[in-house]
Amino acid sequence: MHIARVADLPGVAASELAALAERCQLQASQHIGYVSAVAPDIEAEVLQVDDWIDWTFVAHDDRGVSGWLLAELDPEMGRVWWWGPFAAPGRWDDVADRLLEVGRGVLASDIDEEELCGDSAHVELAHLAATWGFEKAVPSTALTASLSEVPDVGTARAAHVDDAGSLAALHGALFAGSHMTPETAAAVGSDDRIRTVAEADARVVAYAIAEVQADGTGYIDFLGTDPGEQRKGHGRAAISAACSMLVERGCEEAHLTVRETNMGSRTLYAALGFREERNLMPYRKGFSLA
Numbered sequence: 001m002h003i004a005r006v007a008d009l010p011g012v013a014a015s016e017l018a019a020l021a022e023r024c025q026l027q028a029s030q031h032i033g034y035v036s037a038v039a040p041d042i043e044a045e046v047l048q049v050d051d052w053i054d055w056t057f058v059a060h061d062d063r064g065v066s067g068w069l070l071a072e073l074d075p076e077m078g079r080v081w082w083w084g085p086f087a088a089p090g091r092w093d094d095v096a097d098r099l100l101e102v103g104r105g106v107l108a109s110d111i112d113e114e115e116l117c118g119d120s121a122h123v124e125l126a127h128l129a130a131t132w133g134f135e136k137a138v139p140s141t142a143l144t145a146s147l148s149e150v151p152d153v154g155t156a157r158a159a160h161v162d163d164a165g166s167l168a169a170l171h172g173a174l175f176a177g178s179h180m181t182p183e184t185a186a187a188v189g190s191d192d193r194i195r196t197v198a199e200a201d202a203r204v205v206a207y208a209i210a211e212v213q214a215d216g217t218g219y220i221d222f223l224g225t226d227p228g229e230q231r232k233g234h235g236r237a238a239i240s241a242a243c244s245m246l247v248e249r250g251c252e253e254a255h256l257t258v259r260e261t262n263m264g265s266r267t268l269y270a271a272l273g274f275r276e277e278r279n280l281m282p283y284r285k286g287f288s289l290a
């Protein structure tokens with residue numbers, strides 16, 4: 001069995017890797033977090049990752065592809081999110097550790113923060129993560145809602161360029177060290193993300209950030225309210241407006257993840273119609289989030 005980058009294996013297509021991953025994604029005991037469940041959606045997601053052919057590692061032998069692992073890098077943050085490992089039936093023990101070893105071996109030295117994530121039932125991933133010195137983080141719950149059922153409370157609006165300073169300040173205070181920097185959170189109009197804000201006394205006090213995913217569903221990435229303005233309906237308004245904008249872009253369904261321990265926001269999401277889909281366990285090395 002050999003491990004090579006897709007760039008060095010011209011015969012391997014994203015569709016073949018996606019088909020292999022689909023078999024894993026459909027079972028909780030093999031499911032990897034933040035990756036779609038069905039092959040066409042997985043393929044579309046892989047193709048959206050920058051330089052994916054250089055950063056996807058494939059285990060192969062004369063029987064074909066037996067596993068793969070993709071490194072999604074954020075050089076600015078110095079962080080990598082590992083997608084996988086995905087293993088063909090019965091091949092985890094042969095390929096998972098080797099894939100991670102090779103992938104980690106080619107990371108630049110300034111990438112010193114790593115995350116693996118899988119369904120809480122993925123025992124083999126938990127074991128692999130522990131072997132490589134990753135620490136368990138607080139588990140998250142993945143939620144989904146049918147957008148036709150999310151009420152439109154109608155008191156928040158799309159963010160303007162002028163809101164950038166407020167967005168950066170709120171995001172920096174509420175989500176320090178998360179996968180999005182305050183600069184990106186505030187970059188209104190410079191990407192396809194949906195950003196909504198709720199105001200009180202003409203001041204931005206809450207915001208939501210969402211995007212349309214490769215599979216056409218919506219993803220609510222962030223929701224936050226100024227601590228001094230919580231429990232006044234602003235968070236509900238901001239997410240409701242984000243859901244309406246996702247509908248305008250053709251989404252029928254929305255997803256989000258929330259820490260299992262964040263009971264306040266789980267109550268909010270449940271009241272809006274979000275239902276639990278699965279429990280995800282992140283494993284981190286080189287960083288932790290408060």
Ligand SMILES: CC(C)(COP(=O)(O)OP(=O)(O)OC[C@H]1O[C@@H](n2cnc3c(N)ncnc32)[C@H](O)[C@@H]1OP(=O)(O)O)[C@@H](O)C(=O)NCCC(=O)NCCS
Nearest residue numbers: 174223224225230231232233234235236258264265267268
């Ligand atoms: C989660 C958060 C965005 C909620 O914002 P908010 O503006 O306070 O929420 P709302 O006032 O719109 O709350 C709507 C409903 O959600 C529920 N809720 C919100 N916060 C709650 C809390 N701390 N405890 C219990 N229920 C809560 C309540 O049912 C509330 O309705 P009620 O006040 O009439 O009882 C805010 O607490 C926050 O910014 N937290 C830190 C960041 C965070 O955890 N974001 C979510 C990450 S997934």
